[in-house]
Amino acid sequence: MVRIKEIPAPAVRRLSLYLRHVELLSGRGERTVSSRQLGEALGLTGAQVRKDLSHLGSLGHPGIGYRVDELIVRVRRILGTDTSRNVLLVGAGNLGRALVSHRGFAKKGFHVVAVFDDDERVVGSTLDGAAHLVVRPMIELADTVRKKNIRMAILAVPGESAQSVAEQLWEVGVGGILNFAPVTLRHVDCAIAAVDLAVHLEQLSFRLGNSRVG
Amino acid sequence: MVRIKEIPAPAVRRLSLYLRHVELLSGRGERTVSSRQLGEALGLTGAQVRKDLSHLGSLGHPGIGYRVDELIVRVRRILGTDTSRNVLLVGAGNLGRALVSHRGFAKKGFHVVAVFDDDERVVGSTLDGAAHLVVRPMIELADTVRKKNIRMAILAVPGESAQSVAEQLWEVGVGGILNFAPVTLRHVDCAIAAVDLAVHLEQLSFRLGNSRVG
DNA sequence: TTTTGTGAATTGCTTCACAGCA
DNA sequence: TGCTGTGAAGCAATTCACAAAA
Numbered sequence: 463m464v465r466i467k468e469i470p471a472p473a474v475r476r477l478s479l480y481l482r483h484v485e486l487l488s489g490r491g492e493r494t495v496s497s498r499q500l501g502e503a504l505g506l507t508g509a510q511v512r513k514d515l516s517h518l519g520s521l522g523h524p525g526i527g528y529r530v531d532e533l534i535v536r537v538r539r540i541l542g543t544d545t546s547r548n549v550l551l552v553g554a555g556n557l558g559r560a561l562v563s564h565r566g567f568a569k570k571g572f573h574v575v576a577v578f579d580d581d582e583r584v585v586g587s588t589l590d591g592a593a594h595l596v597v598r599p600m601i602e603l604a605d606t607v608r609k610k611n612i613r614m615a616i617l618a619v620p621g622e623s624a625q626s627v628a629e630q631l632w633e634v635g636v637g638g639i640l641n642f643a644p645v646t647l648r649h650v651d652c653a654i655a656a657v658d659l660a661v662h663l664e665q666l667s668f669r670l671g672n673s674r675v676g
Numbered sequence: 677m678v679r680i681k682e683i684p685a686p687a688v689r690r691l692s693l694y695l696r697h698v699e700l701l702s703g704r705g706e707r708t709v710s711s712r713q714l715g716e717a718l719g720l721t722g723a724q725v726r727k728d729l730s731h732l733g734s735l736g737h738p739g740i741g742y743r744v745d746e747l748i749v750r751v752r753r754i755l756g757t758d759t760s761r762n763v764l765l766v767g768a769g770n771l772g773r774a775l776v777s778h779r780g781f782a783k784k785g786f787h788v789v790a791v792f793d794d795d796e797r798v799v800g801s802t803l804d805g806a807a808h809l810v811v812r813p814m815i816e817l818a819d820t821v822r823k824k825n826i827r828m829a830i831l832a833v834p835g836e837s838a839q840s841v842a843e844q845l846w847e848v849g850v851g852g853i854l855n856f857a858p859v860t861l862r863h864v865d866c867a868i869a870a871v872d873l874a875v876h877l878e879q880l881s882f883r884l885g886n887s888r889v890g
Numbered sequence: 891t892t893t894t895g896t897g898a899a900t901t902g903c904t905t906c907a908c909a910g911c912a
Numbered sequence: 913t914g915c916t917g918t919g920a921a922g923c924a925a926t927t928c929a930c931a932a933a934a
Contacts, residue, residue: 470925474882478875482858496893504860508893509927516895524894525934541878542885549877556805560774566858566874572881591770614880638880644696644780646718653883655876660780661692662869663763664755666828666852667786668688669867671756684903710915722915723905730917738916739912 469540473514479504480511481537488530496527546571548610550636552627553618554579554589554597557642561616563591574616576606580623600627604634614638621645628652683754687728693718694725695751702744710741760785762824764850766841767832768793768803768811771856775830777805788830790820794837814841818848828852835859842866 469477483503487495497515498508515521515528518536522528538544549572551558561567562574574592579585580600589595598606606612615636619627624643631639632650641647641656683691697717701709711729712722729735729742732750736742752758763786765772775781776788788806793799794814803809812820820826829850833841838857845853846864855861855870 472925475875475879477882478872478878479860481878482872482875483860486859498893503862505862507927509929510925512894513896513926520895522894523934524932525892527893540882540885542881543878547881556774556777560770561873563770564873566872567877570874570878572874572877613884614877616877637884640876640880645700646693646697648717648719653880655880657871657873657876658692658696658780659775659778659871660784660786661689661696662854662871663781663786663828663830664692664695664757664784665689666854666867666869667756667761668691668754670827670852671754686903712915721905723907724903726916727904727918734917736916737912738910739914741915 469517473517476504476506476510476514477537477541480515481534481541484528484530484533484537488534492530494523494527494529495533497522499527543571546573547614548573548575548612549614549616550574550576550578550603550606550610550612551616551618552578552600552631553620553642554581554584554587555618555620558616558618559589561618561642562589562595572614575610576612578603578606579619600630603630607634607636612636614640616640616642618642683731687731690718690720690724690728691751691755694728695748695755698742698744698747698751702748706744708737708741708743709747711736713741757785760787761828762787762789762826763828763830764788764790764792764817764820764824764826765830765832766792766814766845767834767856768795768798768801769832769834772830772832773803775832776803776809786828789824790826792817792820793833814844817844821848821850826850828854830854830856832856 480500484495497511501508501511518540521532521536551562551574554577562577577595577597578600579597584597585599587597613636615631617624617627617639621643624645625647628639628647628650632652636652638653641654644658644660647654694714711725715722715725732754735746735750765776765788768791776791791809791811792814793811798811799813801811827850829845831838831841831853835857838859839861842853842861842864846866850866852867855868858872858874861868
């Protein structure tokens, strides 16, 4: 069987950034962009950009650069954002509520269509700025995932419950989890993206402590 | 001149995760942990853990493992979180407000001590759950940074204003920016950590589209 | 000219495997 | 025996540099 060459993980991460910038250029009416310009905008070399984009197949035009509309279509298809997706949220705390109304998700075609929490003080309440969403108890998870064809979840619960909720998500067939809880999720065979907000500040702190910045 | 060996960036990222897990173990009353156990908890090999920790100097005890209290002290010192730090927030929107009350920051010793926004509809208002914080106009930025000895900022403004705000932060002497805006910040000589929430969902989407997950 | 795509060279990270200590 | 620290090997990613296309 012919296997499509794997795209290296660091390259996939950068694809999102290329897309983001090229969408910006498109909004400004730009028609083409060179690897050099794209790199410049993101703090990368042109060679890096070309190598990354070469994974999508031959797409650039020698002497011209890349056509922004072609690039957008191609990268979206690879990332799977050429079509919109339903997403669910578990954890209706401060962070969870902010994420539901985050405009960046909708802009990329991710729609939060269900919210779950097991705290009976919030179950049944609606969310500010998203009044169509009522917080549901976890017991309804399986049902909703099936009915709304949900494959991705945002996990914004306390660290103590994160592992257990992740296992529930996996059991009902969710294939990808964006985890905001400060724990490493184990033994769930999903794609997992972890965002520990405090860890990011910690990383900045490290770089401040060891730098010639300033 | 003798130069301290640089710690590779991927190793520094993992140090935060080691610390997080070892703090958990400490809370459970564990006294020691082996590289194997630590790796197991984070999905890494023991060799990886040992190599990473070897950058901190010889710290483990052959036949025993690592003592959790020693490890905590040592990693915190390297990351610069052995002492607490004042942080400011720019952007009092939904996300910004959620971040101010994020308990994970305080747990790691990061205290949001000032909030700025240039929308006159929010300047002067206080934040739920943090009533001591009044939203200030950007004009007061320089003054506050100096008075409160602030070196790190959280940037939660719309993409359109992010670059300009970042430049202001840099000009008043902020050395590290945690950027939630969906743009790449350029021409500011600060340490920058970027968290584009939509990009993380996009990465999950990619992995779902190309996987044997499930 | 300008700019791509890509092998080759290089750099950097991870894994291996084992000597040495407790 | 159990476990660390670390050179050496292996693997992966980045950068170089240039032929080819417009």
